[in-house]
Amino acid sequence: xxxRYGQIQIANSELFSQHPNGFGISPYLxxxxxxxxxxxxxxxxxxxxxxxxxxxxxxxxIYRLTNHYxxxxxxxxxxxxxxxxxxxxxxxxxxxGAMLLTDDGYxxxxxxxxxxxxxxxxxxxxxxxxxxxxxxFTAHLxxxxxxxxxFWGHLDA
Numbered sequence: 001x002x003x004r005y006g007q008i009q010i011a012n013s014e015l016f017s018q019h020p021n022g023f024g025i026s027p028y029l030x031x032x033x034x035x036x037x038x039x040x041x042x043x044x045x046x047x048x049x050x051x052x053x054x055x056x057x058x059x060x061x062i063y064r065l066t067n068h069y070x071x072x073x074x075x076x077x078x079x080x081x082x083x084x085x086x087x088x089x090x091x092x093x094x095x096x097g098a099m100l101l102t103d104d105g106y107x108x109x110x111x112x113x114x115x116x117x118x119x120x121x122x123x124x125x126x127x128x129x130x131x132x133x134x135x136x137f138t139a140h141l142x143x144x145x146x147x148x149x150x151f152w153g154h155l156d157a
Contacts, residue, residue, distance in 0.1 A: 021068060030065055033057060037066035090117035093155070097144070110147040112138045114155060 010017045023030060032053065036045035042059040049057045095112040119133040138154045140147035 023065060023068075025061075025065075029053075029055075030069075033062050034065050034069050037062040038070070042066075091115070091155075092117065092120075095151070097147075100141070102141075107141055108143060110138075110140045110144060110151075112147075112151050112154075114138075 021030075025033070033045070033049055036048040039045070040048060042063045045062045046057050046059040049055055049062070092115045093112065094115075095110070097108060097110040099106045100109045114136045115132055116134075119135065120130060121133050122130045136154055138147070138151050140150055
């Protein structure tokens with residue numbers, strides 16, 4: 001293994017020589033690469049990794065890492081939001097959709113925002129409008145039917 005201090009040898013029986021999730025990258029470096037991968041275009045994420053970490057990483061590797069961990073947490077993101085209080089008052093809802101060109105062709109994208117009326121705040125500065133203190137977003141890349149199941153779960157909460 002190459003380190004900043006030179007080449008070191010690690011026995012195959014050691015845990016560190018195993019490839020977590022099929023990637024020949026340490027879990028620590030995987031975490032560092034997924035972060036820019038989910039923020040940027042993959043080519044730009046590779047540039048950021050080279051500038052900040054001094055490592056040349058292919059954008060396709062960042063793509064595979066980001067998609068792997070995105071798929072791993074997708075089931076958790078689909079769960080309805082748990083709330084400890086009974087729903088009261090007015091709730092505002094915004095929803096929209098668009099068709100996005102992906103590697104697999106065009107796919108339907110849906111996004112919604114749920115805001116409680118109590119979370120709408122006025123700016124303390126005159127004529128500056130207001131702001132939303134807190135809101136709940138639901139996003140889905142797929143059919144409207146699949147989106148509706150996620151959305152209603154969040155709206156019910």
